[in-house]
Amino acid sequence: MDSAELARLLTPEGLRLLDSLPPYTAGGGSDQVASLRRAGHPAELVAAVLTQARLREKARAKFGEFAERMLFTPAGLEQATRLRVAALHAGRFRDAGAQRVADLGCGLGSDALAVAALGIGVLAVERDEVTAAVATYNLAAFPDAEVVLGSAEQQPLDGVDAVYLDPARRTTGTGQTSRLTRPDDYTPSIDFAFGLAERLPTGVKLGPGFDRSLIPTGAEAQWVSVEGQLVEMGLWFGSLARDGIRRSALVLSRDGAAELSAPADSPDAEVRSLGDYLHEPDGAVIRARLIGELAERAGAGMLSEGIAYLTSDAPLASPFATSFRILERLPASEPALKRALRERGVGTLEIKKRGTDVDPAALRKRLGLRGNRTATLVLTRVAGAHEALLVERVTQ
Template identity: 75%
Template sequence: MDSAELTLLLTSEGLTLLDSLPEYSAAHAVQQVAALRKAGHSPELVAAVLTQSRLRAKARSKFGAFADRLLYTQAALEQATRLKVAALHAGRYRDAGVSRVADLGCGIGADALALAALDIPVVGVERDEVTAALATYNLASFPNAEVVLGDAERFDLAGVDAVYLDPARRTSGTANTTRLTRPEDYSPSVDFAFGLAERMPTGVKLGPGFDRSLIPAAAEAQWVSVDGQVVEMGLWFGSLARGGIRRSALVVSDTGIAELSAAEDSTDAEVRALGDYVYEPDGAVIRARLIGALAGTLGAGMLSRDIAYLTGDELVETPFASAFRVRERLPASETQLKKALRERRIGTLEIKKRGTDVDPAALRTRLGLKGPESATLILTRVGGAHEALLVDRVTTG
């Protein structure tokens, strides 16, 4: 989106037209364009509202029904914090008792929205003109929120007693951006963010794969997964960090929110013999290096050293791992495995792997599966040796 499209969109005609559109469907996009052009709308306005309609449909995975109240750019939506997670971020600021927050690099304003909704005054700073205008629109219903067009690293923090930063990890622009791999290229820079953290309460959102060696010792590092996908690592400083916690895994799902935390990385559990159950820790637990802490709650041990699978003899329900009941150990060689699966009439097979160089999709094709039965196959190492475990995913309710 450019400034011309934005000007067309932010008119009474543009916003009314956008809100009148049916739910976006790629299959019907051509017909929608034709119908809107026939109704007398300009090609530029049609393109602008259909782009927003498409982005709103995509945004529902992050914002739910609230998605239809916001405006987006493609790039800003990709980095925007999910509404559930933004609400948890805002809760930290509320609990810390801060009076005004600067959201430096606010994007379309997702985190600023959550802060304002908790009656925390917030000023969002955004250097991209189009994105800043959309953030202003998105925050318009909150009198305690404002957006400033400017450079986050040069913003005057007078009157602000806490900051939040979600550094841009993609090249500048509103679409067709590319991912930045070096933290020094982020905007605002990581060094700038960590410098602020030395003098005031600061929250920094980073990618889950951020280099752990760069995490400051004073930070509380929290990895967050939503519906099984690790979406971010948050670093919290000053009064936003909790006492005695330096590592945590936050798991958000339809069934609720659960957290596993510790004062430091946990030591892996001892390797033990294969039990009746195998546990696959949530990605946030793995990233936080809390597999050993999880093993303690499950009465489980490592399936093999340095492999993120646990095993135990009892089924223990946990939000921090998926559980699988072991049916049997199958031959690891592909020829014997193919024969064994055919004998068991398994036609539908979920393939999971750790510690082995296998392409599950290619293997599934080569196995030539046939039959009415279904199962899960775990290809991994057990006590250091490659094995194939035929298991059933345990569902709890």
């Protein structure tokens, strides 16, 4: 979206037309274009509202029904915090007693929106003109939310008692962008963010794969997964960090929220012999290095040193892991495995792997599966040796 497209959209005609559209459906775009053009709407406006309708539909995964009253850019939506997660961020500022929060690099304003909804004043700063205009629209319902076009590094913080930053981790632009892999290239920079944290309560949202060696000693690091998808790592400083917690895995699902936390990385559990069950920890638990903490609670051991699978003699009913019942130990060599699966009539195969250099899609093709049975295969190491385990999910 460029400034001209946004200007067309932010007119009474544009907004009325956008809100009048039925829910966006893939494949129906050409029919909608023709219908809107026959109704006399300019081609440029039709393109703008249909693009926005498509983004709103995509945004439902992050914003639910609120997406229908928001505006988006493709790049902004890619990095925007899910509203459910943003609400948890906002709760930290409320619990810390913050009165006015600076959201430096606010993007579309999702985190600022969640903070403002709690009655906390917000100074939202965004350097991209189009994105700042979209954030202004999204925050218009909150009189104590101010959007400023400018640089996070140069923004005065008078009257601000806490800061939130979601550094841009993609190349500049509002359309298709590419991911930045070096923290030094983020905007604002990591050094700037950590410098602010030395003088103000600060929250910093980063990708879940952020280099752990760069995490400051005094920060609380929390990895968050939503419906099994690892979505972010948050660093919290000062009064926004909780006493005694430096590592946390927050798991959000349809059933609610569950958290596993510790004062530091937990050491891995001891390797034990293969039990009747295999457990796959949630990605947030793995990234937070709390597998040992989970193993201790579950009475489980490591399947093999350095492999993020646990095993026990009993199923594990936990939001922090998926349990599988081990049905058989199959031959690990590909020709023997192929024969074994054919003998069992397996035609549809889910392949999970850890600790082995296998491309599941390529292997599945080479296996030439035939049959009407569906199965799950785990390729991994057990006590250091390569194994193929035929398993089934344990439903909780």
